[in-house]
Amino acid sequence: MPSGFWNGRQSDFNPLFVFTTRKIRMTNGRGRAFLFLAVVAGLTYAFWPADRRAAQKMQRPPLLQLAPVQSVGSGRLSSIRVNLTPSPVTSLPIQIDGAYRIQPVGNPRVLAEAAKLAATSVTVTKTGFQIGRNHYPVTRLEIHPQQSPAIWINGHQYRGTVRIYRRPGSKLMAVNVLPLEEYVASVVDSEMPAAFPPEARKAQAIVARTYAIYQMGQASRDALFEVYADTRSQKYLGFQYRGAGDRLLAGESASSRKIVDETRGMVCTYAGRLFCTYYSAVCGGHTLQGTELFSDAVPAVAAVPCDFCREAKYYRWDVSLTAAEMEKKVNPAVKGRTGSWGRLVALDNIPPAAPGRLLEFDAKYQQGHGTIRGDRLRTALSSHGVRSPHFRIEHQGKYSLHGRGHGHGVGLCQWGARGQAKIGRGVQQILQYYYPGSEIVIVGNSVARN
Template identity: 35%
Template sequence: MLRPVALVLLLLAPLGASAVETLRIAIEDTGSEVRVSGKGLASGPDSEDADFTPIASGQALIRRKGERLEVNGTLVEGDSVRFRAGVSNDSAAPGTEPLKAGAAQVRGDVVVRAHHRNSLQLINVIPLEDYLAAVLGSEMPVSFPAEALKAQAVAARTYALQKKLDAYSNDFHLGSSVLHQVYGGVNREDPRTRAAVDATRGQVLTYELAPIEAYFHASCGGRTESGFDALQRSLPYLRPVDCPCGKLPASRWTATLSDADIKAALRHPAQGLKVAARTRTNRVTRVTLGDGASMDGVELRRKLGYTRLKSLDFDLERTDRGYVFTGRGYGHGAGLCQWGAKALADKGREYREILSHYYPGAELQQLY
C-alpha cells in the first residue's frame, strides 16, 4: 500500500497549480557555437516563469562571445539563454514540442550557457516523467516484461530525485551518461517505456521518509553486492540478496587478454597476476601484480575496461600468452538487477515485489 510522501519531498516540485516536477540534465558540452531548432522556437532567460520571444526562422545559432552569448548575431543579457519549442498563438501546451540542440533531440527546454574556457554547455530542463520514458529506453531493453519496466521506472525516478536533492542549487542535477543514468532523448522513448512510467507515475522508494539511493545494474550473476562493497555506500537497503539471473546466459562472460594488453593497461608486468582478496559475494577487491605491487578491484576493472571486465565477480586462468577471465554479471552489482527483475517478472512477480526484493527495507510512496 502506498503511503503519502514526506513534506520534504513535496518541496522538490516548483510552485504553481499546474507545475510538474522537472530535472536539469547536462546533455552535451560543445565548442564555441551550437545550433538549436524546433517548431515554434522561442528564447528567453533561464527561469521557470520566463517570457519567451518567438524566433521566426525556428532556428538559432548560438555563439560564445567572451563571457556572453550571441543568438543569431545579437548579444543577449547574461551568460545563458533558454529555448523552448511550441511557442505560438495556436499552441495549447508550449514546451511539449521536441527541439534539437546540437546532436540531441529532446523534450522540454534547452539552456545554452557559457561554460569553462570558450565552450558552451547544453542543459535539458525536462519534466521528470518525460525524462524517465527516455531513460527506460536507454537503460533497459524495451522487450522486457511490463513489471520489470515498471520496477526500473520507480528505481530511475527515485535515483533522479535523490540526485536532485544532492545538487539542488547547481546548474544541473544529473548528466546523461553511465556516470548517472543513460539518457538518450526523444529517440529512446518507446510506447512500452511510456506505459511503465505512466503506470507508476509519482511513485518513489524511500527510507526514513527520504528518497533512497536507488542504484541498479544490468546483471549481478546470482547474488547482489552490498552498497559498501560495491560503491562505498553503507546503506541498509543495499545489501546482498539472491537473484535468479545467475541461471541466465546473459550473466556469463569471458574475456581473453594477452600479456601485452594487460601490461599496456596496468603499466606492470602481466605474469604473476593473482586474485588476493574477495568480498563475501565473491567479487574481487584486490589483485597482486607480477612485480609484487597490488591494485584494488575497482581500479583493475577501470584500467582493463568496463566492457572487457564486465564485473568483479570473476575467476582467472593463466594461458601461454595471457589470461582468461571467466565472470558472472555485468556492472557493480548493488541494488536492482535488471536481468533478475526480468526473471522475476517472467515468474509472475509484480513490480512492487521486485523492488522489495532488491531494496529490502525501503518503502514505496506516492510523491505526486
C-alpha cells in the same frame, strides 16, 4: 545506469524532497466510499478461512501495497535539469521545430522570438553566444519552445526547455529542463528494452524516479544540473534521436509513458527516506553490497543472490590479454607500485571475504607486489571488453579472464528484474528482493499534474 558520479557537492538532504505520503480525507464522497470499502474488506478478511488466505497468497503475486494517495488537481510538477554535455563543448548543433523565444536564465526579458530555427549551431563569442546568425550578449540563456518537444540538440530532440551556459575556455554546456515524469518515461526506454515484461519496466521506472529525486535532493544550491544524460547518472535519450544512417529512433514510447502513468510518483524508501537506488544491467549471479563501491549506499542496497539474469548475454564472459597488454594496463592502477618493482609476473585472485564483496587482486612483480581492486581493474581493462568488476584470472603465458555480469553489480539487476517478472513476480516483490527492507511509497510533489 547510475555509477556514482556526483554532479554537485554533497549537501544535507534537501527538505523539499522529504516527501509525505498523501492521505485520503474522510470528509468527501470518495473518502466515505473508501472507508466503506475498507470496512467491507476488513470484515471479509477477518471471516475468510486462514488456510484459503494462505493458499491465495501462494498463488497470486502480491499486489502493490501503497499508502493511499489523493488525486491532485493542481500543483506544480517537479522539473529536473539534465546535463546534455558531460564535457563542455565549443560548438553544439541545434534546431528548433516551431516557434520559440530566448530569455536569459531566470529572467523574463525576451531576447528574441522566431517561428522556427533551421539546423545550425551554438558557439561562444567574447560577450555571449552566437546561434545561427544571431548574437546574444548574455552568459546564460534559455530557449523556450511554444510546444514540447521541439528543440534538437546534437541529434536528440528533447521535451521542455534547454539552457545554454558559458563555461571556461570559450566552451558551453547545455542543460535540458523538463518535468520529472516526462524524463522518467525516456529513461525507462533508454535503460530497458521495450520487450522486457511490464513488471520489470515498472521496477525500472520506480528506481529511475527514485534515483533522480535523490540526486535532486543532493545537488547543491548553485548546481546548474542534477543528472547527466548518460550512464554517469542514467541513460536519457530524450523524445527521439537520429541513429546510424540518420534513422529516426524513439527515445520514449506509448509503452514507457504508460509504465510511468502506472507508477506515477512511486519511489523506494528505506527507514522512511529516499535512497540512491543504484542499479546495473546484469549482476551475473550475485549483487554487490552497495557500500563496497558507494559511500552513500544504505543497508537496503544489499548483496543478494540472483540467478534470474542467466539469459543475459553477459551473464558469463571471457576475455584474454597478452602478458604485455595486461602489464601496460595494470601498472598505473596498482596501489603503491614503483618502477623499481620490475616486470609484472602474476595477477592472483584474493578470495573474497563473502559473496557480495568486491574482489581484489594481488599484482606480483619481480621485486614487490601490490593490490588492485576489481572495479579499478575493470576500468583499466574496459577497452579489452571487461564488463564488470567480477572475474577470475588465469595466467598461463597469456591472461584469461572469466567474468560474470555487466555493470557494477550494485542494487537492482535489470536482467534479473526481467527474469523475476517472467516467473510472475510483481514490481513490489522485485524491488524488495534487490533492496531488502525497502518500501514503495508515493512522493507527494511528483503526483501533481498541471
